[in-house]
Amino acid sequence: MATVTPDPRRWWALSALVASMLTLGFDMTILNVALPTMAADLGATTGQQQWMADAYVVVFAALMLPAGLLGDRFGRRRMLITGLGIFLAGSAAGALAGDVDTVIAARAVMGVGAALVTPLALSVLPSLFAPEERTKAVGVMSAASALGLPLGPIIGGWLLDHFWWGSVFLVNVPMAALGITACVFLLPETRDPASPKVDTVSTALTATGLGALVYAIIEAPVRGWADPLVLGMLAGAVLLITALVLRERRAARPMLDMTLLAHRGFLFNTLAATLVMFVLSGLLFVLPPYLQAVLGHDALGTGVRLLPMMGGLLVAARAAQPVVARFGARTVVSAGLAVLAFAALLGSRTTVESGYGFTALWLSVAGLGFGLAVVPAMDAALGTLPADRAGSGSGLLMTLRQVGGAVGIALLGSLLAGVFRDRLDVTGLPAGAADTAGESVVTAHIVAERTGAADLVASANSAYVHGMGVVLLVCAVASLVAALLAAVFLTDARTDTKTDTGELVPDSADARQ
Known part of the structure; x- marks a missing residue:
């Protein structure tokens, strides 16, 4: 393998990527502290609070694998900048939201951005660091993501004590902007044209299957588990996820390699x-x-x-x-x-x-x-x-x-x-x-x-x-x-x-x- 020429700006670039991962890390927990305040101000039910938290996680889970493939095919730097831009836009929309539905939509948009950033922030490291430095760089990135979890409630609590609830969204804007600037000026472009194509059908099956499952679980306490809509959503989720598994098992280069589960x-x-x-x-x-x-x-x-x-x-x-x-x-x-x-x-x-x-x-x-x-x-x-x-x-x-x-x-x-x-x-x-x-x-x-x-x-x-x-x-x-x-x-x-x-x-x- 060819030796990677050390880039003198690599540690600055890593610092910006760390800031991005830190933001995503505390965004997983920052909203939890804000939910009671938002419930009071927006009149959100428990189910709506669940959707404010879950909209981000469902989209994140559904799009993470195809997002990584998009970076491989069309350029990791380009897709990383795109992901940070989408995350920034979703955060700004959440800060300005005046009702529950807008907050849920903003959280879903943020999930799209996070799904692009998470795998790609790690995948650009080989282009910046030689193998002997890469272990340290990956460790720093992983630590930043983990550190964000306990920081989220602290930062969220401080913001809510001094500002309105939208500040827990607004805090992401300068962090994402810093990451975009660093990517533009510090990161080289890399891609892997030989990577599998993004399977839009599998991506759609993942997103709709997870969405239907979560919707049914959240709505069941209000509507009842025997409600036709809840039963229909549960049945739809089973069918969609089954179709996803069958499709991926037949694919020559699956996006979601289910055969890995054969390893006990x-x-x-x-x-x-x-x-x-x-x-x-x-x-x-x-x-x-x-x-x-x-x-x-x-x-x-x-x-x-x-x-x-x-x-x-x-x-x-x-x-x-x-x-x-x-x-x-x-x-x-x-x-x-x-x-x-x-x-x-x-x-x-x-x-x-x-x-x-x-x-x-x-x-x-x-x-x-x-x-x-x-x-x-x-x-x-x-x-x-x-x-x-x-x-x-x-x-x-x-x-x-x-x-x-x-x-x-x-x-x-x-x-x-x-x-x-x-x-x-x-x-x-x-x-x-x-x-x-x-x-x-x-x-x-x-x-x-x-x-x-x-x-x-x-x-x-x-x-x-x-x-x-x-x-x-x-x-x-x-x-x-x-x-x-x-x-x-x-x-x-x-x-x-x-x-x-x-x-x-x-x-x-x-x-x-």
Whole structure:
């Protein structure tokens, strides 16, 4: 392989790419802190809040693989600039939005931009760095993406305490503009004309199948699971995803290589990593309303109070590799999932009187479980594959993780909404006020303030905490089942996760060292 001539501007270019990845990282969590405020200002129901969070994740998951192929064929620098431009436009639209539908549309546009930026920001590194520097560069990029997760609630909380909710969108604009400027002046253009063509039919099947599934899950608590529209969407989702799998299995060069799931180690490690994203995304959706509406903290205080989980996650993620080296991936992944199950079970015992100290305890334990499970699972998943399948394996793994996050928000959020509505005591309220109060704990507090129904606040807090407990119990059972499956079916056999060119697979534990 020809030696890459070091570009004197490469570290400046990396700095700009890091800023872009940092922005995408905290954009995954910054909205969660803002949702209770937005629900109050825009009158958003729990279902609409789920869509504000999920519109971004669904589009991101559906378009990540074709976005990478677009960069290979038409120029990575060009598509990276395009992605940052789309993300900037979506952020600006979100900041100026005046209603829920516009926010959801803006979040979907941001998902398109993020899907272009995420794979391409990593794929341009070989053109900037020689193999001996590339490991460090990938590690810096991966760290920036991970660091964005805990920064999101803090930045979002500070912005909400000083500005209006649109500021959580507006903060992305200068960051994206910086990334575009750096790409224009610092990045060389690279492409791979031999890469597979973007399969528009498979892309459409992915987007519509995921969209139909998430729509059905979010609407079910309101309409009922037997509602014709919900059943129709579920049936449509099954048909569309089945058609996608059949089409990709027949393709000579599939965009979504489903045969990778025939590798037992890849399959079960990917399931473990996907479940962790399912639980993490669901928790980050249900916790902010509890901290703000029930415990009465402001937005910044809420962001700070989410740090025990993020801190535990980052500490465990850093410590996972030496632990895996000693005990093996199967043991560590199984133990991480068991710790996560214990934390969720502990959290399910939360009451209205528990206070934040108890919450901080189980959040810290949950963070440790997340970190111990997800990093070794992802690394082991890719380590089971031959070197020439590492790229497609990484793409499939990242896509399934995003799907897990989207379904987590939809399913756990819908479970919470249904339990909250059933437990809320609206006796004595007019029909319209009762319906509004049942939409979310935030709107219940607003209705109580307007109608002077003092008992409604206590009922709403109790109903929400009970619903959160049910969600956490489901998370505990799912994590425990996954831990048992990992203990039984995983192996500790490993292969090298590096490609022949020396490129590291993004998001592996190797990239974090």
